[in-house]
Amino acid sequence: MAGTRLPSTRALASDLGIARGTVVEAYAQLEAEGYVDARRGAGTWVADVAVSTPARPPRDLRMVPPVRFSFNPGLPDLTAFPRAAWSGALRRGLRDAPSASLGYGDPRGRPELRDALAAYLARARGAVADPERIVVCAGVVHALSLLFRVLHEQGLRSVAMEDPCLLWHRRVVERAGPRVVPLPVDERGARTDLLDGTGAGAAVLTPAHQFPLGAVLKPERRAGAVGWARAERRLVIEDDYDAELRYDRQPVGVLQALDPDHVVLVGTTSKTLAPGLRLGWLLVPEALVEPLSNQRLFEDVHVPALEQIAFAELLASGGFERHVRRMRARYRARRDRLLRMLAKRAPEATPVGISAGLRVLLHLPRGAPSGEEIARLALDESIELFALAQCHHDGRPEPDGLVIGYAALPEHEFGSGLDALGDVLERMLSQRR
Numbered sequence: 001m002a003g004t005r006l007p008s009t010r011a012l013a014s015d016l017g018i019a020r021g022t023v024v025e026a027y028a029q030l031e032a033e034g035y036v037d038a039r040r041g042a043g044t045w046v047a048d049v050a051v052s053t054p055a056r057p058p059r060d061l062r063m064v065p066p067v068r069f070s071f072n073p074g075l076p077d078l079t080a081f082p083r084a085a086w087s088g089a090l091r092r093g094l095r096d097a098p099s100a101s102l103g104y105g106d107p108r109g110r111p112e113l114r115d116a117l118a119a120y121l122a123r124a125r126g127a128v129a130d131p132e133r134i135v136v137c138a139g140v141v142h143a144l145s146l147l148f149r150v151l152h153e154q155g156l157r158s159v160a161m162e163d164p165c166l167l168w169h170r171r172v173v174e175r176a177g178p179r180v181v182p183l184p185v186d187e188r189g190a191r192t193d194l195l196d197g198t199g200a201g202a203a204v205l206t207p208a209h210q211f212p213l214g215a216v217l218k219p220e221r222r223a224g225a226v227g228w229a230r231a232e233r234r235l236v237i238e239d240d241y242d243a244e245l246r247y248d249r250q251p252v253g254v255l256q257a258l259d260p261d262h263v264v265l266v267g268t269t270s271k272t273l274a275p276g277l278r279l280g281w282l283l284v285p286e287a288l289v290e291p292l293s294n295q296r297l298f299e300d301v302h303v304p305a306l307e308q309i310a311f312a313e314l315l316a317s318g319g320f321e322r323h324v325r326r327m328r329a330r331y332r333a334r335r336d337r338l339l340r341m342l343a344k345r346a347p348e349a350t351p352v353g354i355s356a357g358l359r360v361l362l363h364l365p366r367g368a369p370s371g372e373e374i375a376r377l378a379l380d381e382s383i384e385l386f387a388l389a390q391c392h393h394d395g396r397p398e399p400d401g402l403v404i405g406y407a408a409l410p411e412h413e414f415g416s417g418l419d420a421l422g423d424v425l426e427r428m429l430s431q432r433r
Contacts, residue, residue: 002048006036011412015079068382069417073212073359073405074166074271080327080411081274085319086310092317093309102305107296108289109136109281110308116315117281121267124321125240126253128260129283135292136303138278140241140268144172144204146299147237147264147282150291151202152177160200162190164391166211169239173204182393185210189217192224202235203228208243208252212361212391212403214353216252225255229262235285236263242271244324246356247332261285269311271358272324277307331358334406334414345422346429349401358407361388363399369428371402378424383417 006012009027013020027044030036038044093112101110108114113136118129137143148159156178161170163182174180181198184191190205205225207217217225229236236255243251256265260283268280284292296302314320338360342351348365364371371387378385388401409417 002046004046006044006046007410007412008043015410015412017079017081017083067379067384069413069420070384070408071386071405071417071421072384072408073386073403074275075405075408076271076274076327076358077330077407077410078274078276080330082319082323085314085323089313089317089319090306090310093313094306097309101309105302105305107293107302108132108134109302110305110312113308113312113315116312120315120320121254121265121283125243125251125265125267126257127265127283128257133260133284133286133289135282135284135289135296136308137280137282138300138303139270139275139280140239140266141168141172142278143266143268143280143282144169144237145176146292146295147266147284147288148173148176148178150288150295151235154291156201158198158200160195160198160203162205162210163393164212164388164397165204165206167390169204170393178202180393185213185215187213187215189215189221190225192217192221192228195225195228200234201232202237204237204239205255206239206241207255208240209246209356210353211239211241212353212359212388214355214357214361217255222255222258226258226262230259234262237266238263239266241266241268242357244272245328245331245358247328247335248355251356256283264288272320272327277311279303279307279311330411331407335360337414337418338404338406341418341422342425346425348429349425359386359403359405361401361403363401365429366399368400369431371397371400374402374424374428377428378421381420381424383420383424385421 009020009023013023027036027038031038035047036044037047111131114131114134117134118131121127121129137146158179158181159173160181160183161173162185164185170180181200183194183198183203189207189210195203203225205217207222209216225236228234238255240254254265256263262285264285265283266280269277270280282292335354339351339354342349342362350363351360352363353361370389372389375385375387386403386405388397388403389395
């Protein structure tokens with residue numbers, strides 16, 4: 001947009017992981033072509049240039065226009081991706097990998113990655129991890145789709161899923177075949193004491209950090225989930241999507257360790273590294289290894305070898321855990337800045353679920369506009385927000401709220417994004433006052 005101030009060359013170079021000279025040269029070229037104005041001592045700004053509008057593409061090919069400030073709760077800071085560490089890991093991995101590793105491989109994934117993942121999951125998450133029981137997938141959505149297509153073929157007809165939960169995951173499970181039954185969640189996590197009444201043969205839970213409420217599943221409910229699964233040879237699917245990013249104490253250990261034969265552990269790099277890698281995994285009971293492997297042969301065969309080789313080396317070298325520690329400190333600082341802004345600009349609202357992950361749930365006061373109304377107004381001002389109602393099976397949360405992600409914005413835009421978000425919240429909540 002004309003008049004928008006661009007980040008400094010130093011900040012942008014840091015965010016992109018490139019030399020500052022490259023950014024300086026790019027800015028100079030844009031200035032020479034008239035797209036930006038450089039004002040000595042005042043920074044660089046987008047110029048007011050008349051640009052012809054191309055013909056609109058067909059509706060089904062049109063992309064959603066990007067927003068200026070995204071508070072998407074499911075995105076990490078993509079500018080913080082460890083480019084140098086990843087490039088080095090890929091280079092070292094390719095140097096040592098046999099040529100055969102670039103051919104068709106095991107549908108479960110590269111053996112060196114499964115070995116490295118098993119060691120990491122045992123060390124960092126307390127899992128009972130056998131490399132032979134790991135299936136590398138293209139992210140959690142693929143993992144859930146693959147798993148529930150296999151389970152549906154084996155006779156599974158209904159699945160209990162937390163209410164609220166991520167809407168997209170619910171749709172993925174339904175599309176695989178089973179019927180989804182809502183399982184209530186409170187401040188102690190999923191109501192696993194109600195599982196017997198659901199009639200479900202499996203349950204999807206987020207024990208370490210419930211999405212979106214942020215609760216940790218309490219010990220008696222963890223035991224209840226495992227006991228329910230053991231009683232009738234049912235399954236618990238543990239979505240362990242962001243447990244490494246905990247700020248108040250060490251991450252809670254995985255439920256899978258209590259019963260590896262009745263709990264499937266699902267993990268991903270989408271929150272710790274980047275969703276574009278399409279890397280995730282299933283750690284499954286032995287009886288599911290062969291059916292899942294066979295299903296892979298009829299779809300994608302396996303995740304691309306180069307990503308597997310690089311991630312295996314990053315895990316084995318300790319580079320992944322070093323990156324997670326750096327990002328944990330950065331995200332905690334951002335969370336604290338967000339909480340200070342909310343206390344000042346939206347004191348009537350209550351933030352919850354703040355101890356881990358990439359987002360805060362903001363409960364709105366009674367009488368305030370709904371989360372969906374606030375999200376629509378924010379989008380008009382190029383701010384992306386996520387309404388809590390999207391997560392509920394019936395779409396009527398009580399209390400209502402917003403799920404505010406604090407990781408997606410680049411570091412140099414976070415302060416401006418907070419100011420813009422504060423303006424929207426203050427204006428909308430003042431209607432109640």
